[in-house]
Amino acid sequence: MSPELESDTVADPNYDDEFDAIVVGAGLAGSAAALTMANRGLEVLMIERGSSPGAKNVFGGVLYTPTIRELTDFENAPVERYVAERRFSMLTENDETAFSLRPGEWHEEPHNDSYTVLRGEFDEWFAEQAVEEGATLLTSTTVTGLLREDGRIAGVETDRPDGTIRAPYVVLAEGGNSLVSEGANLKATETRENVAVGVKEVLEFPERDGVIEDRFRLTDDAGVSYHYFGEGAVGDAFGGGFIYTNDDTVSVGVAYRIEDAATHDQSPEETLNAFKSHPAVAPLVRNARTVEYSAKTIPEGGADSIPDLVHDGAAIVGDAAGLVLNNGVHLEGTNMAVESGYHAGNAIARAAENGRVGAEALQVYPEALEESFVVQNLEHYKWMMDAVEEDRDLLFEDLPRAFADAGTEYFRIDRTPKESHAKNAKRAVLDAVGGWTGAAKLALRYRKVVT
Amino acid sequence: MSWTIAVGVKQVPDADEVGIDPDTGRLDRASAPAVMNGPDREALEAAFRIRDQAGGEVIAMSMGPPNATSVLEEAVAMGCDDAVLVSDRAFGGSDTWPTSLTLARTAEALDADVVVCGEETTDSSTGQVPPGIAAHNDWAQLTYAEAVDARPDENRLVARRDVEGGHEVVAADLPVVVAAAYGEFEPRPAPLHRKIYGENDFEPTVWDAEDLEIKDEVGLEVSPTSVGGMETVDPVERKSEVVDDVDDLAESIEEVVA
Numbered sequence: 001m002s003p004e005l006e007s008d009t010v011a012d013p014n015y016d017d018e019f020d021a022i023v024v025g026a027g028l029a030g031s032a033a034a035l036t037m038a039n040r041g042l043e044v045l046m047i048e049r050g051s052s053p054g055a056k057n058v059f060g061g062v063l064y065t066p067t068i069r070e071l072t073d074f075e076n077a078p079v080e081r082y083v084a085e086r087r088f089s090m091l092t093e094n095d096e097t098a099f100s101l102r103p104g105e106w107h108e109e110p111h112n113d114s115y116t117v118l119r120g121e122f123d124e125w126f127a128e129q130a131v132e133e134g135a136t137l138l139t140s141t142t143v144t145g146l147l148r149e150d151g152r153i154a155g156v157e158t159d160r161p162d163g164t165i166r167a168p169y170v171v172l173a174e175g176g177n178s179l180v181s182e183g184a185n186l187k188a189t190e191t192r193e194n195v196a197v198g199v200k201e202v203l204e205f206p207e208r209d210g211v212i213e214d215r216f217r218l219t220d221d222a223g224v225s226y227h228y229f230g231e232g233a234v235g236d237a238f239g240g241g242f243i244y245t246n247d248d249t250v251s252v253g254v255a256y257r258i259e260d261a262a263t264h265d266q267s268p269e270e271t272l273n274a275f276k277s278h279p280a281v282a283p284l285v286r287n288a289r290t291v292e293y294s295a296k297t298i299p300e301g302g303a304d305s306i307p308d309l310v311h312d313g314a315a316i317v318g319d320a321a322g323l324v325l326n327n328g329v330h331l332e333g334t335n336m337a338v339e340s341g342y343h344a345g346n347a348i349a350r351a352a353e354n355g356r357v358g359a360e361a362l363q364v365y366p367e368a369l370e371e372s373f374v375v376q377n378l379e380h381y382k383w384m385m386d387a388v389e390e391d392r393d394l395l396f397e398d399l400p401r402a403f404a405d406a407g408t409e410y411f412r413i414d415r416t417p418k419e420s421h422a423k424n425a426k427r428a429v430l431d432a433v434g435g436w437t438g439a440a441k442l443a444l445r446y447r448k449v450v451t
Numbered sequence: 452m453s454w455t456i457a458v459g460v461k462q463v464p465d466a467d468e469v470g471i472d473p474d475t476g477r478l479d480r481a482s483a484p485a486v487m488n489g490p491d492r493e494a495l496e497a498a499f500r501i502r503d504q505a506g507g508e509v510i511a512m513s514m515g516p517p518n519a520t521s522v523l524e525e526a527v528a529m530g531c532d533d534a535v536l537v538s539d540r541a542f543g544g545s546d547t548w549p550t551s552l553t554l555a556r557t558a559e560a561l562d563a564d565v566v567v568c569g570e571e572t573t574d575s576s577t578g579q580v581p582p583g584i585a586a587h588n589d590w591a592q593l594t595y596a597e598a599v600d601a602r603p604d605e606n607r608l609v610a611r612r613d614v615e616g617g618h619e620v621v622a623a624d625l626p627v628v629v630a631a632a633y634g635e636f637e638p639r640p641a642p643l644h645r646k647i648y649g650e651n652d653f654e655p656t657v658w659d660a661e662d663l664e665i666k667d668e669v670g671l672e673v674s675p676t677s678v679g680g681m682e683t684v685d686p687v688e689r690k691s692e693v694v695d696d697v698d699d700l701a702e703s704i705e706e707v708v709a
């Protein structure tokens with residue numbers, strides 16, 4: 001007697017309208033949206049072009065976790081180190097003037113909700129949380145367009161054969177390079193001034209253990225986040241450099257305006273190499289081996305660049321919606337991605353409960369975002385990008401040099417009295433900023449950075 | 452007339468992740484995630500091409516532990532019509548002989564006209580299983596097949612075989628076992644809805660040794676292979692040198708080449 005095949009195999013599977021929502025991109029924003037919707041009982045399909053979530057993600061860094069912590073059990077998340085020190089450095093070609101913070105509080109849970117992560121691991125874990133709540137994850141699949149029916153968005157098209165699938169709601173969480181949203185005219189293509197390029201390397205230190213702890217003065221799970229600006233960081237481009245410590249690697253990178261990257265004759269890779277060779281940076285990355293190199297765009301248009309967040313049958317979240325704060329002091333996108341995904345997920349769950357698909361039914365998402373720190377922060381710092389652009393030479397070249405000169409003068413050891421050193425130091429700074437009046441104007445202009 | 456095409460797919464440790472235990476020198480397979488044997492993707496593609504020509508069904512079969520289900524789900528995602536897992540504790544310790552026997556019986560139970568296998572596996576790479584299946588069932592075999600051409604009217608399958616110094620074209624009467632030459636059958640992308648189905652909703656049929664009536668013919672006891680011993684080879688110390696510019700490099704190369 002020969003055994004038989006069970007006969008319940010589906011010959012022609014079709015998942016049109018089997019899912020309540022499709023999420024395009026399983027990054028932070030996408031997984032946050034999927035997790036939120038799955039938690040509320042929706043059937044969710046996440047479509048990710050990478051072979052796993054995070055496989056294609058370039059990210060140098062610090063994950064800000066206040067919202068993630070609310071959405072899932074964060075205990076087992078694959079984080080590298082908590083941020084115990086933040087350091088801001090001004091670099092001229094040869095000098096460094098730095099300011100460092102190591103508050104005791106950051107050593108204690110929840111570590112100011114700031115952790116270094118490797119996105120390859122973290123994104124996979126986060127997507128897994130959504131899957132555990134019932135969401136379906138489909139990898140190695142690229143969404144190529146949106147399906148429209150009677151003017152409203154009714155599903156997505158993918159690069160696979162038989163590749164169209166219908167669903168009442170689509171969440172666009174495709175990150176900064178938002179080809180789907182742009183292709184469907186849901187947002188305008190960003191102008192060049194509003195896009196930064198980020199290049200990053202992950203370095204390891206094969207020669208011995210403990211290199212990171214020694215060089216960055218760390219114990220246990222403590223880590224650092226170093227930010228650099230000035231011409232020593234990214235030449236005459238508008239932007240900065242960073243170093244973050246992971247568990248046994250460091251992430252080092254630069255992020256600056258695409259416009260500068262295109263018009264100046266240095267490639268992003270060369271800019272990164274120059275940064276890594278700066279006398280203040282080179283000793284930190286000495287004898288390292290590069291294990292990963294990657295490049296990506298960062299939207300930095302701020303509040304003015306946020307597109308319409310909801311459409312009939314769709315919502316845009318995270319970097320795709322331009323939700324990144326990048327102003328030299330802060331580089332935050334992860335927290336905004338998760339926060340926006342959460343609010344969009346909630347709005348869709350509510351609309352679905354009422355059986356409505358129109359943009360007006362999703363309006364609670366932009367409303368909630370307006371109220372949240374996301375839009376508040378972007379609004380608050382709106383002026384800053386313009387101001388910094390205007391004062392670019394001063395901030396990135398003249399001031400770093402003036403501070404370096406002032407420091408050199410102030411601490412000079414020779415046979416003249418200290419009073420004359422102090423006077424020289426003061427002059428170096430005042431010359432750069434245009435005297436006391438200039439200094440006062442600057443202080444006024446930038447007071448909102450800290451207030 | 453339509454054909455039933457059975458495809459052997461094996462679950463192997465991900466070769467990219469297999470490490471070598473520094474203390475014992477042994478391959479550390481346990482910690483590597485299990486994936487579909489790469490050449491078996493190409494076997495699936497060869498099977499789909501045969502189905503395109505002759506019509507019929509492609510059914511994936513795997514002999515392995517219960518978690519080998521995942522490679523069968525993947526096979527269905529890629530386009531198989533169905534899949535069967537052959538799993539039994541009794542299979543433990545089987546070498547290529549009982550493995551081939553098990554797959555031969557499975558192919559028979561499926562009423563297969565064609566069996567397609569990969570050239571070899573990435574973990575044991577004997578290449579013995581496809582000819583083994585053919586031998587157990589007394590079927591024809593076409594190994595190292597670079598191209599397949601189904602002739603349903605003639606009830607024959609034609610293959611171009613890679614042989615030393617060239618190739619030959621061979622026609623075989625059904626039933627036949629094909630081993631697809633590695634690198635010759637670029638797998639097609641999985642259709643969207645099939646991929647969702649295969650990965651999430653499909654469950655393979657499971658047969659055990661009793662179903663196939665081979666309980667006493669499998670396992671360690673009846674496996675003729677015995678491993679005489681294992682040796683690890685110490686890596687040869689390679690000379691390495693860092694040079695500062697291209698000319699120095701050219702010089703070093705010249706030295707070595709000369």
Ligand SMILES: Cc1cc2nc3c(=O)[nH]c(=O)nc-3n(C[C@H](O)[C@H](O)[C@H](O)COP(=O)(O)OP(=O)(O)OC[C@H]3O[C@@H](n4cnc5c(N)ncnc54)[C@H](O)[C@@H]3O)c2cc1C
Binds near residue numbers: 053062323
């Ligand atoms: C160099 C660099 C450094 C940064 N440093 C920091 C930092 O220190 N702290 C911080 O908070 N933020 C930082 N950011 C910003 C942060 O990375 C982003 O804000 C955040 O990743 C946005 O998340 P997201 O989910 O919106 O998009 P992403 O993380 O970009 O995820 C988008 C996902 O969608 C997938 N995808 C895209 N298109 C498609 C498609 N068509 N079909 C299917 N899938 C698709 C992608 O593969 C990806 O997985 C940095 C960014 C860069 C580039």
Ligand SMILES: Cc1cc2nc3c(=O)[nH]c(=O)nc-3n(C[C@H](O)[C@H](O)[C@H](O)COP(=O)(O)OP(=O)(O)OC[C@H]3O[C@@H](n4cnc5c(N)ncnc54)[C@H](O)[C@@H]3O)c2cc1C
Binds near residue numbers: 461515580676
């Ligand atoms: C010396 C030696 C000792 C071994 N000892 C043991 C042991 O003690 N215990 C043990 O469990 N294993 C053992 N094995 C492994 C086992 O014998 C083989 O994995 C198995 O017989 C298949 O052989 P292969 O991987 O070389 O397949 P190949 O002949 O290289 O495979 C060719 C093709 O056959 C098909 N195929 C092969 N195996 C399967 C399968 N299981 N299911 C479906 N299709 C398949 C695939 O299409 C594959 O591409 C041993 C192997 C060797 C070489």
